Structures are given as C-alpha cells and as structure tokens.
Amino acid sequence: MKTKHWLLALWVLIVFILHQDFWNWSDAGPLLFGLLPPGLTYHLGYSVLAAITMALLVHFAWPADLEEEQ
Amino acid sequence: MIPAIVVFIYLAIILYVGMFAFRRSTGSKEDFFLASRSLGPWVFLLTVFGTNMTAFAILGSSGLAYQRGIGVYGLMASSSGLIIPLTIFLIGTRLWSLGKKHGYMTQVQYFRDRWECDGIGTVIFAVTALMMIPYVVIGMMGGGHTLDSLSGGWVPYWLGGAIVAVVVMLYVFFGGMRGVAWVNALQTVLFLCFGAIAFYLISRNLGGYDRIMAEIAADPKDSALLTRARISPQEFFSYTFIPLSAMMFPHMAIMCMTAEKVTSFKRTVVWYPICILLIWLPSVYLGIVAAHQFPGLKLGESDDVILRLLSGNTDVVVAGILGAAIMACVMATDSQIMALSTMFSQDVFAHYGGAKKYGGNVQVWMGRAFVIVIAIVSYLLALALEGQKSIFDLAIRFGFSGFAALAPIMLAALFWRRSNKWGALAAVLWVVFSMVLLWWLQLHSNGIAPNPGQPPVPIFAGLGGLFLRTPMNVTIFGYMPVMFMCLGSAFWMALVSLLTPAPTRATLEKFFPPSGRS
Numbered sequence: 001m002k003t004k005h006w007l008l009a010l011w012v013l014i015v016f017i018l019h020q021d022f023w024n025w026s027d028a029g030p031l032l033f034g035l036l037p038p039g040l041t042y043h044l045g046y047s048v049l050a051a052i053t054m055a056l057l058v059h060f061a062w063p064a065d066l067e068e069e070q
Numbered sequence: 071m072i073p074a075i076v077v078f079i080y081l082a083i084i085l086y087v088g089m090f091a092f093r094r095s096t097g098s099k100e101d102f103f104l105a106s107r108s109l110g111p112w113v114f115l116l117t118v119f120g121t122n123m124t125a126f127a128i129l130g131s132s133g134l135a136y137q138r139g140i141g142v143y144g145l146m147a148s149s150s151g152l153i154i155p156l157t158i159f160l161i162g163t164r165l166w167s168l169g170k171k172h173g174y175m176t177q178v179q180y181f182r183d184r185w186e187c188d189g190i191g192t193v194i195f196a197v198t199a200l201m202m203i204p205y206v207v208i209g210m211m212g213g214g215h216t217l218d219s220l221s222g223g224w225v226p227y228w229l230g231g232a233i234v235a236v237v238v239m240l241y242v243f244f245g246g247m248r249g250v251a252w253v254n255a256l257q258t259v260l261f262l263c264f265g266a267i268a269f270y271l272i273s274r275n276l277g278g279y280d281r282i283m284a285e286i287a288a289d290p291k292d293s294a295l296l297t298r299a300r301i302s303p304q305e306f307f308s309y310t311f312i313p314l315s316a317m318m319f320p321h322m323a324i325m326c327m328t329a330e331k332v333t334s335f336k337r338t339v340v341w342y343p344i345c346i347l348l349i350w351l352p353s354v355y356l357g358i359v360a361a362h363q364f365p366g367l368k369l370g371e372s373d374d375v376i377l378r379l380l381s382g383n384t385d386v387v388v389a390g391i392l393g394a395a396i397m398a399c400v401m402a403t404d405s406q407i408m409a410l411s412t413m414f415s416q417d418v419f420a421h422y423g424g425a426k427k428y429g430g431n432v433q434v435w436m437g438r439a440f441v442i443v444i445a446i447v448s449y450l451l452a453l454a455l456e457g458q459k460s461i462f463d464l465a466i467r468f469g470f471s472g473f474a475a476l477a478p479i480m481l482a483a484l485f486w487r488r489s490n491k492w493g494a495l496a497a498v499l500w501v502v503f504s505m506v507l508l509w510w511l512q513l514h515s516n517g518i519a520p521n522p523g524q525p526p527v528p529i530f531a532g533l534g535g536l537f538l539r540t541p542m543n544v545t546i547f548g549y550m551p552v553m554f555m556c557l558g559s560a561f562w563m564a565l566v567s568l569l570t571p572a573p574t575r576a577t578l579e580k581f582f583p584p585s586g587r588s
Contacts, residue, residue: 012152019144019310020306027299031287031296033280035279037297037358039139039141039144039298040140040351042144043143046144047344048344050148054156063164
C-alpha cells in the first residue's frame with residue numbers, strides 16, 4: 001500500500017465515524033426551510049460526502065492492474 | 071380501476087423491452103447469461119442499482135420510518151450509500167476481471183478454482199440458493215398485493231401474482247440477461263423519478279409539509295419521529311454490517327460480470343450514494359408525513375402508507391403511474407430469477423457433466439427451463455403461503471445477515487493469499503450454525519416481544535442482557551447479530567486457514583501472479 005492508499009483508508013474511516021455521529025449532531029438544530037428535520041439534513045449532506053469519497057477513491061486508488069482487457 | 075390499467079400498460083411496455091432484447095441475442099451461452107459482457111457505463115449503473123433495490127426501498131422504508139422515525143434514513147440509506155459502493159469498488163471490479171479472464175459466470179465457479187475444491191463450491195451454492203428463494207417469493211407476493219391494492223380489489227391477489235410471474239418469466243426466458251438489464255435500467259429511471267413526483271404532488275394536495283412538520287415537532291408523543299431516538303446507538307453501529315451483503319447476493323455478483331469494461335464501474339461507484347439519496351429520502355420523509363396523516367397503524371400495517379398517501383392525494387392516472395413505479399421496485403425478482411437460473415445451469419448442470427455431454431446450446435435451453443421452473447414454483451409458494459408472509463419477511467431479514475456474513479470469505483479469497491478451502495468451509499458452517507441458532511431464538515421469543523417504543527426484554531433471565539428481544543429482532547448485548555456473524559466468519563476463516571496447508575503454488579500463481587495482476 002502506498003501513502004496515498006493509507007490516507008484514503010484514513011479518510012474512509014473518518015467518513016464512517018461521521019456516519020455514526022457519536023456526538024448526536026444530527027438531532028440538533030431547527031427544521032431546514034421549515035421542512036427538513038436536522039437528521040435528514042445531516043444525512044443528505046452525508047450522502048453527498050459519500051459520493052465525493054467514492055470519487056476520490058476512483059480517482060486516486062483505481063486498481064490499474066484491472067484495466068487490461070473463454 | 072384506472073390505476074391498475076395504467077400498471078398493465080406499463081407491464082406491456084417492459085414485456086416489449088424484454089422481448090426486443092431477444093432480437094439482439096446471438097444465442098450463445100455468454101450472451102444469454104451475461105449479455106455478452108457488453109453493458110456500457112450508464113446502463114450498468116442503472117441495472118446494478120435497480121437489481122439492488124427491492125420493494126423495501128419504497129414500501130418498507132416508508133413503513134419503517136412511520137414506526138421509528140427519521141433515523142431510518144441514517145440507519146439504512148446512509149450506511150448503504152457508503153458501504154455498497156465501497157464493496158462494488160473492492161469486490162465487483164475484481165470479480166469482473168476474474169470473470170473476463172477465466173470465463174467465470176458465477177461466484178461459485180471462482181470459489182471452486184480459488185480453493186481447489188468442488189465441495190466448498192457446492193456448499194456455497196446450496197446456502198446462497200436457499201437464501202435467495204424467499205426473495206423471489208416475496209416479490210411475487212408484492213406484485214399480487216400491489217395490483218390488488220391499486221385496482222381496489224378488482225384484480226385479486228392470485229391473479230395479480232400470476233400476471234407478474236408470467237410477465238417476468240416471458241422476458242427473462244426470451245431476453246436472458248440483456249432483457250433483464252434493459253428492463254432494470256428502465257425501471258430504475260422510473261422509480262428514481264417516483265420519489266420527486268410523489269413528494270411534490272402529495273405536498274401540493276396537503277398544502278405543504280411545513281405545517282405537518284411543525285405539528286409533529288410540537289406533539290410530545292410524535293416528536294421523537296424527527297430524531298433517531300427510537301434507534302439505539304448499538305443498533306445504528308451494528309447495522310453498518312448489513313450492506314456488506316450486497317456483493318454476496320448472487321444476482322449482484324453475476325450482474326457485475328456483465329460490464330463491458332472495468333471502467334464502467336467508475337460511474338456506478340461514484341453515483342451510487344446519490345441514487346440511494348434520490349429514492350430513500352422522499353420515501354422516509356413520506357413515512358413521517360403518513361405517521362401524521364394515519365396515526366395508530368401497527369407494525370405489520372404500515373408497509374402500504376405510501377400507497378395510502380398516493381391514493382388519497384393524487385388523481386387516478388397519476389396514482390397509476392406512481393403505482394407502476396412501485397411495481398418496478400417490486401419486480402426486482404427478474405434479476406434474482408435470472409441469477410438462480412445461471413447458478414443452476416452453470417454450477418450444477420454444466421459442472422456435473424452437462425457442459426461436456428451436451429454443449430453450450432443445451433446449457434442455454436437448460437437455463438431457460440430453470441427460469442420457467444423457478445417462476446412457477448415461487449408463484450405457487452406465494453399462493454399457498456400468502457398468510458405466512460411474515461415468515462418470508464423474517465427469512466429475508468436473516469438472508470441479509472447471512473449474505474453479509476459470507477463477505478469475509480469473498481474478501482479473503484480476493485486479497486489474502488493464505489486463505490484456503492478449510493478456512494472457507496469453517497466460515498460457511500459458522501454462518502449456517504449462527505442462522506439456525508438465531509432463527510430458533512427469534513421463534514422462541516415471539517411471545518415476549520415488546521411493543522414498539524418499549525424497552526428490549528431479556529430472552530433468558532439467567533443470561534442478563536446477552537440475548538435481548540426487541541419488537542422485531544433478537545439482539546446480542548443490544549447489537550444486531552449480523553455484527554457477530556461477520557466477525558465470527560472472519561475469525562474462523564483466519565484461524566482455520568492458518569492451521570491448515572496453504573493453497574498450492576499453481577493456484578497462487580493463477581490468482582496472485584508475481585506482477586500483481588490477479
């Protein structure tokens with residue numbers, strides 16, 4: 001594993017910890033626009049963060065040995 | 071009745087799409103079972119996502135949010151949005167590469183080679199096929215109930231189930247994997263649009279959601295629905311193991327073999343969390359709205375709250391279109407029937423002499439014969455056991471845990487050179503043992519299950535909090551059993567592999583070549 005792979009693994013771990021929300025941030029705050037409870041606002045943002053994380057993995061850790069094309 | 075007619079028009083369209091795929095068929099084995107490994111990036115994304123999402127994504131998630139609140143989104147959708155694309159990235163891409171290089175069509179073919187053992191492949195085939203059957207049956211039941219509900223009883227359950235079974239059977243029989251992929255792509259577009267349209271139309275009819283949310287927040291009895299208070303931290307943590315099951319489902323693993331290039335996976339991995347967001351966010355939110363509109367529904371009665379909201383707040387044609395979108399989710403059985411057909415024809419018929427004796431053409435027809443048999447048997451089961459739906463629901467919940475607990479076996483096969491057949495066998499036996507034990511505990515504790523909102527009850531007073539019974543599940547120290555099943559599977563895989571001989575040099579060179587390519 002290269003340094004960038006370790007950094008990406010650490011980033012995925014941080015994202016996982018944010019999902020667990022040990023500090024209960026997702027239950028705090030008002031309704032967004034009077035519509036969205038804070039729990040949904042938090043996890044809506046989290047889903048976007050997950051997509052960004054996947055984009056980072058695809059960009060920096062794509063398994064080049066599988067690119068080769070019974 | 072009009073909504074049912076709209077759904078019938080939709081069924082005719084997907085039947086046409088599935089049959090049209092037949093005209094593109096080359097007739098070869100690889101074409102019928104894997105669409106000639108030719109799916110491009112967008113079709114691959116839509117197909118994999120549509121294969122993974124079942125009726126639960128719309129009906130089950132809103133029903134669960136009705137009972138347990140907004141935390142259901144974080145519990146299920148957010149965890150899936152991280153873990154599933156991660157497993158596609160780590161496992162799916164490598165399965166595709168191995169399948170392309172060695173001609174594999176199923177996981178079992180890979181396991182048989184990787185562990186130099188026929189028996190372990192047969193055991194894994196039996197376990198996974200057995201865990202798949204409840205999914206197909208529940209899909210048939212869902213089709214029957216949805217048509218019954220949308221037509222106001224004009225299309226009875228038995229006829230609705232039969233219509234779904236015949237439509238799916240026809241386009242899978244003729245179109246094979248290409249038919250399944252095209253229909254899945256169309257269905258995914260439909261149910262991704264469903265959420266936004268339903269969300270807007272119901273809001274317009276109810277006069278906006280802000281008043282409803284303010285009333286829920288002000289009601290001390292219901293305000294917990296806007297937090298994750300009804301989900302314990304232990305459950306929230308241990309549920310994260312469930313999405314590991316995604317890539318162990320045979321229909322997902324086989325679908326990964328259909329990509330044209332490995333780069334097709336890039337779009338799927340990146341967009342997966344957003345697709346989950348688009349379908350789960352409106353469904354969970356509408357579940358909360360339904361709790362305000364139809365208070366007092368019990369645990370088994372809340373799965374159709376979306377249908378209630380639709381029929382009460384949209385006109386009949388729109389309700390029919392949205393009903394078709396729900397039907398699209400319910401009919402995820404097509405890829406499961408296709409996967410079972412592929413497994414039977416490749417892992418049993420071809421493996422035990424059929425391929426050599428009869429050739430590839432007969433394998434395709436054998437696959438088609440299995441499609442008919444599986445569709446008819448699952449329809450008859452859905453008909454005979456309609457009143458036992460809760461048993462199939464339970465089997466599916468256990469199935470998710472079982473498939474998740476098989477994930478360490480796949481990860482070891484792909485990434486750990488030292489893993490061997492004995493470790494894999496020990497892990498599979500652990501999964502079977504733990505599922506039987508949990509099934510017994512679940513049935514044993516049904517009589518003492520608390521009502522929603524009440525604290526868990528110890529199953530054995532002498533063991534304290536070791537086995538607790540919640541309204542729906544058995545927990546271990548408050549954690550979901552899937553966590554212990556996964557950790558146990560990994561433990562036995564590692565321990566037994568280290569205590570027994572390593573795989574032969576030839577196998578290691580085949581799957582872990584010196585250049586690093588596998």
